[in-house]
Amino acid sequence: MTDTLTLGNRQFTSRLLTGTGKFASNDLIGPMLAASGSEIITVALRRVDLQAPPRDNILTHIPEHVTLLPNTSGARTAKEAVRIAHIAREAGCGDFIKIEVITDMQYLLPDNHETLKAAETLAKEDFIVLPYVMPDITISRQLYDAGAAAVMPLGSPIGSNRGLEMKSMIQRIIDTSRLPVIVDAGIGRPSQAAEAMEMGADAVLVNTAIATAQDPVQAGKAFSLAVTAGRMAYQAGMAGRSSQARASSPLTGFLQE
């Protein structure tokens, strides 16, 4: 049986979601997607800078088989997030939406209260809602009740590459959530992605660590392998830890008579 990730009415083989931010050249996005096998990628919506020369269209770098996940970055209220979601869907980006509502500009941590309000509205409008949240069991349950398609707790602050600072809370969400859990933000190394997957996360979203690596294509591949390894380890059911040594070779033998 194929091991698939189900989000809304869609199924995915890859458990690595990627982002389009911070690439030195957008020309690297296509090769990164090919190397990583990622099937979902985030994009953002911004006001055009009328003083700057026109930029290239990020959407032309994303192959058709890859699902667009527009985010609502820049939104500080539920209402603003809903407005961005409407624009993205109207503009032809599909039904997926990553709700990202941030009011804390120092650490860029998400506002769970506004995020939940936006999720309630957008789920009723048949969006496939992926909300980026502070790791919290209560919000996870409330998002399930609101009709979200997943819960996306952060590992550590956006772009910090600090890994799973919120590990214990993420584990509790994994243990209790009825929604798929996608660890988003702060994953800086493949080993940290593998760690999240070993814990039982359903997927991870990695942008900065791939985009700002010296070789983003190779980094995409490395993250993909780590996610697969972590997933396989979780499915295999890893044995527990012990403070005592437990011999893996027989110690009784013939040498001491």
Next chain:
Amino acid sequence: MKIKLNGEMLETDALTIHALVTARNQDPATLVVEHNYTLVRQAAWDHTRLQEGDTIELLSFVGGG
């Protein structure tokens, strides 16, 4: 007439969204246009007339995580 374009009041001779986009040297292929908080598809730019006090947002999809 005066309109609000991307948050700033300005004077324009453009009578339609299409004319405004052209006057501002924007590449239509990259643009998402909101007219008074409603998205206007590209096919409708030519016959969407601007009026005094309209709010226009020229947006585009960019890299983001």
